[in-house]
Amino acid sequence: EAGVAQSPRYKIIEKRQSVAFWCNPISGHATLYWYQQILGQGPKLLIQFQNNGVVDDSQLPKDRFSAERLKGVDSTLKIQPAKLEDSAVYLCASSLNRRSYEQYFGPGTRLTVT
């Protein structure tokens, strides 16, 4: 079974530029999560999708971050414009459904904003 795929793995941009991350969850997983992990800390949930609908985006900085999962499969997370404090690893995770305890994580995208 293929795991959660993310791309790119690394991205370096200057502040005020835009960036987009892509995630392909495990086939059949209805729930998809985007997390932000700052160096040395635990992941913080940004947004959660159930199929193509948003379940929780309470911690997403909506003035600069946006995410979509139009067909209920792949998802993209965008930052526009980026700030220095956005430097972090962006992790995508998926689970079978909202009642599942198990979340499966992708390798993450390491973003550096200079």
Added chain:
Amino acid sequence: TQLLEQSPQFLSIQEGENLTVYCNSSSVFSSLQWYRQEPGEGPVLLVTVVTGGEVKKLKRLTFQFGDARKDSSLHITAAQPGDTGLYLCAGGGYNTDKLIFGTGTRLQVFP
């Protein structure tokens, strides 16, 4: 706001030593998970505990969920260099599928 504090934050030990990592909160959780994350990779689930007082063993790793469901511990016996990584606990709340991750414990095991 639910918070999970892990201790110690860093741990550096020799191969063969035993260690315990703690995960504490003032909040009650419906479940508690432990993940290990290696550099450049996402967290990988090690175990889920759902019953207060529950103890689970995974080879040299022993996980315990506190009776009050507010804390958990991870004990590693005879640590090996392959155990090196960032250990994260994560709590699941009642009536929500959202996970709250702990602050992390970075373990380094030297040969």
